[in-house]
Amino acid sequence: MAILETIGLAKRFGGIVAAADVTLAIQQGARHALIGPNGAGKTTVINLLTGVLRPTAGRILLHGRDITALDRYQRVRLGMARTFQINALFLDLTPLEAIALAVSERLGLGTDWWRLVGSKGAVADEVAEIVERFHLADVMEARTATLPYGKQRLLEIALAFACRPRVLLLDEPAAGVPEAERHELLATIAALPADVTVLLIEHDMDLVFSFADRISVLVNGALFVDGTPEDVARDPRVKAVYLGEELDA
Amino acid sequence: MTPLAADIGQKLKRRGRWSALEIAFWIVAFASIWLLPQKHLILTETAILALFALSLDLILGYAGIISLGQAAFFGTAGYFAGLVAKHGIIDEPVLALICSGLVAAALGFITSFLVLRGSDLTRLMVTLGVSLMLGELANRYSDITGGADGLQGVTVAPVLGRFEFDMFGHTGYTYCLIVLFVCFLIARRLVYSPFGLSLRAIKGNALRSGAVGIPVNARLVAIYTVSAFFAGIAGALLTQTTAFCSLDVLSLERSADLLLVLIIGGTGYLYGGLIGAVIYKFMQDWIATLTPQYWQFWIGLLLVAIVLVGRDRMAAWHQAARAALGRLGARTIKWRPALGAAGAAPGGR
Numbered sequence: 245m246a247i248l249e250t251i252g253l254a255k256r257f258g259g260i261v262a263a264a265d266v267t268l269a270i271q272q273g274a275r276h277a278l279i280g281p282n283g284a285g286k287t288t289v290i291n292l293l294t295g296v297l298r299p300t301a302g303r304i305l306l307h308g309r310d311i312t313a314l315d316r317y318q319r320v321r322l323g324m325a326r327t328f329q330i331n332a333l334f335l336d337l338t339p340l341e342a343i344a345l346a347v348s349e350r351l352g353l354g355t356d357w358w359r360l361v362g363s364k365g366a367v368a369d370e371v372a373e374i375v376e377r378f379h380l381a382d383v384m385e386a387r388t389a390t391l392p393y394g395k396q397r398l399l400e401i402a403l404a405f406a407c408r409p410r411v412l413l414l415d416e417p418a419a420g421v422p423e424a425e426r427h428e429l430l431a432t433i434a435a436l437p438a439d440v441t442v443l444l445i446e447h448d449m450d451l452v453f454s455f456a457d458r459i460s461v462l463v464n465g466a467l468f469v470d471g472t473p474e475d476v477a478r479d480p481r482v483k484a485v486y487l488g489e490e491l492d493a
Numbered sequence: 494m495t496p497l498a499a500d501i502g503q504k505l506k507r508r509g510r511w512s513a514l515e516i517a518f519w520i521v522a523f524a525s526i527w528l529l530p531q532k533h534l535i536l537t538e539t540a541i542l543a544l545f546a547l548s549l550d551l552i553l554g555y556a557g558i559i560s561l562g563q564a565a566f567f568g569t570a571g572y573f574a575g576l577v578a579k580h581g582i583i584d585e586p587v588l589a590l591i592c593s594g595l596v597a598a599a600l601g602f603i604t605s606f607l608v609l610r611g612s613d614l615t616r617l618m619v620t621l622g623v624s625l626m627l628g629e630l631a632n633r634y635s636d637i638t639g640g641a642d643g644l645q646g647v648t649v650a651p652v653l654g655r656f657e658f659d660m661f662g663h664t665g666y667t668y669c670l671i672v673l674f675v676c677f678l679i680a681r682r683l684v685y686s687p688f689g690l691s692l693r694a695i696k697g698n699a700l701r702s703g704a705v706g707i708p709v710n711a712r713l714v715a716i717y718t719v720s721a722f723f724a725g726i727a728g729a730l731l732t733q734t735t736a737f738c739s740l741d742v743l744s745l746e747r748s749a750d751l752l753l754v755l756i757i758g759g760t761g762y763l764y765g766g767l768i769g770a771v772i773y774k775f776m777q778d779w780i781a782t783l784t785p786q787y788w789q790f791w792i793g794l795l796l797v798a799i800v801l802v803g804r805d806r807m808a809a810w811h812q813a814a815r816a817a818l819g820r821l822g823a824r825t826i827k828w829r830p831a832l833g834a835a836g837a838a839p840g841g842r
Contacts, residue, residue, distance in 0.1 A: 320703075345694050361508070371505070375501065
């Protein structure tokens with residue numbers, strides 16, 4: 245069953261076509277990768293899915309429900325969360341506060357203006373679980389701005405995960421992470437719960453082929469090939485436009 | 494509950510604990526009722542300015558909304574409090590005060606939609622524009638407001654029907670200080686709550702706030718309305734304690750002075766407005782006795798000096814002060830479990 249679908253999704257900026265007629269189905273529980281050369285429109289698709297951009301045409305369905313017109317926060321509440329290619333963190337908050345914030349919002353406590361943050365036991369329990377899962381316990385009280393880059397990338401995913409999404413969109417989660425911190429990050433991504441559907445955008449082909457069970461290739465804003473990793477790896481057209489370029493490099 | 498979860502619960506709540514320095518601050522503030530009776534008139538003005546600055550800190554220091562129009566709420570509520578007292582519509586000051594605050598809050602709610610969009614500069618202009626319009630409306634409808642002569646003939650009934658206002662400002666100061674304290678308590682609860690945390694998040698990164706499920710615009714409308722309420726309470730207090738209200742309650746200077754107070758005191762930790770108001774008022778008083786005519790020269794010099802010293806260095810001082818505050822607080826926290834569980838082994842790891 246498809247948990248997230250796009251039907252004829254398109255986005256034009258003036259004369260530039262950033263996404264053209266993208267029809268995509270992400271299956272429940274999938275590990276779906278969206279790849280493509282630079283400028284293919286991958287981040288545009290994520291921005292359309294999450295409501296940062298409004299599509300020029302087309303529809304987006306989450307659990308069969310049309311969410312095309314919904315606000316960003318409403319999509320989060322319906323179970324779709326994302327990470328950002330370039331860190332978008334709360335630099336003045338500690339990881340503890342940032343995660344507690346996301347958890348409190350999900351539990352509907354965001355309008356609670358009378359009790360202290362964390363006075364509900366459920367919040368502390370969940371924050372603890374997330375802090376452990378994302379290996380942030382040792383830095384949880386440091387200002388986010390002072391965290392090593394690898395930890396910031398982990399927090400980037402932790403914040404999205406704290407929204408308890410059923411669909412998690414990861415926008416180049418490993419981009420720019422130094423080799424020494426890379427293993428922890430990749431292991432954490434691999435260990436995401438199986439019931440969370442993941443849509444991964446990534447340039448790193450090792451990560452894509454070790455992680456994904458389905459791959460969609462985007463070229464010039466249009467869906468080019470959609471299939472299993474084996475299909476995609478074998479497809480001569482993909483090799484020509486994308487993998488070839490990667491392999492030659 | 495795992496030990497980590499229990500620990501995290503404690504750490505999250507710790508920020509909202511009262512520190513020794515805070516308690517000392519309020520003890521000193523209330524002690525001034527008995528210790529400085531001859532200063533009650535200026536202290537009344539200080540308490541009102543502090544509450545007014547607190548209202549701006551809520552939107553500027555926590556939600557990141559810069560405003561040059563806080564006087565709109567101050568003045569509107571000020572005139573409302575004056576008119577209901579003059580015409581005997583609401584005879585009890587506390588009730589009139591709350592109603593004035595609500596009127597300001599209603600105005601804040603309506604105008605909040607104007608500040609949702611746009612950059613800091615847009616917000617400065619929009620908020621300034623709203624207060625300018627209200628100022629001219631008050632000027633134009635002088636049959637109601639008294640225009641340039643001010644609202645005359647306001648008589649304020651005794652507080653709660655018992656405590657009469659006196660010419661030395663004793664009742665007025667006690668009344669203002671209690672109102673300031675109550676408003677501060679509410680603001681303090683608010684900023685350490687999940688709601689307050691979401692405001693800090695929006696100030697830091699509005700894009701990400703939406704991406705973790707925060708309805709950004711609704712939160713900004715809410716805090717702008719609350720801020721207008723507090724500003725309105727401050728304006729009504731001024732009218733009630735002076736039994737007078739004039740056009741300058743809506744002036745640009747009043748809003749600009751407020752920013753100055755927050756620049757002196759610092760934003761985003763609630764005490765900035767209070768400390769800033771004390772420094773500003775007493776410095777104004779002191780300089781005015783030295784050079785009655787030209788006191789604004791020195792205020793201007795101070796402003797330039799503060800800005801040149803730089804926000805960063807100011808922030809570093811505040812950070813140091815806050816750290817000292819935190820250490821004192823932490824010490825008092827450590828005592829309590831130590832007293833309760835003397836000898837018990839410290840948990841787990």
